[in-house]
Amino acid sequence: MKKQVFQKCHSLTVIAILLLFFQTSVTAAPLVLSRPVPLQAETIDHLRQAHANESSQWQLVVFGFAHCKDICPTTLANLSMLIKAADNEQIKLDGTFVTVDPDRDTSAVLSDYTKSFGPNIAYLRFEDEELEQFKATFGVEVAFYTKNEGNQRNYQVDHSTTAFLIDPEGKIRVMFDAVQDAISVAKLFRENKEFFKS
Numbered sequence: 001m002k003k004q005v006f007q008k009c010h011s012l013t014v015i016a017i018l019l020l021f022f023q024t025s026v027t028a029a030p031l032v033l034s035r036p037v038p039l040q041a042e043t044i045d046h047l048r049q050a051h052a053n054e055s056s057q058w059q060l061v062v063f064g065f066a067h068c069k070d071i072c073p074t075t076l077a078n079l080s081m082l083i084k085a086a087d088n089e090q091i092k093l094d095g096t097f098v099t100v101d102p103d104r105d106t107s108a109v110l111s112d113y114t115k116s117f118g119p120n121i122a123y124l125r126f127e128d129e130e131l132e133q134f135k136a137t138f139g140v141e142v143a144f145y146t147k148n149e150g151n152q153r154n155y156q157v158d159h160s161t162t163a164f165l166i167d168p169e170g171k172i173r174v175m176f177d178a179v180q181d182a183i184s185v186a187k188l189f190r191e192n193k194e195f196f197k198s
Helices: 002-023 041-050 071-088 107-115 128-138 182-191 193-197
Strands: 031-038 058-064 093-099 121-124 142-145 156-159 162-166 171-177
Touching (some): 041 093, 041 121, 041 128, 058 071, 058 128, 071 093, 171 182, 182 193
Parallel strands (some): 093 121
Antiparallel strands (some): 031 171, 058 162
16 A cells, blocks of 8 residues: 555656656757656546547547637647647557546537547546546646626636646656647657657
């Protein structure tokens, strides 16, 4: 038990440090991890369930919310482009959009929203503690503005834009800015095919 807690804390610490480094970088660039970060079995199960338990796929995970007017649509358009770019290189890749705003993002809303970006993008919707744990696993930060008892519908959400490329074994292998780095990641697919066979 202590070993599992230590491993989880170690993984979260590594991710947090990498996110700090990554988000303060002056130039955007994908971060290929020399030591991949293994995810817990429960997290891997959630990701596989989003895609009908497909275990031989790479996963590209992003966080956001369906009511976002600019960043999230750009993120999902980039995710769709990357899935096509991976397919062109015979890399099996699925995308997963994790909502950080389950109060407004119902399953029906998320289903319609993700379908508009392509058939290989699924969604995950968690609430309360389960959402907090999932966000913490990836070191995702979220801030809600003007959300209060009198305003439960028209509020703004700020969140991390880091995307996570996860190998079929459930290890985070690449982290990048989902808005700025999509073209660099597509280049990674073309120029580093051996990386995706490991």
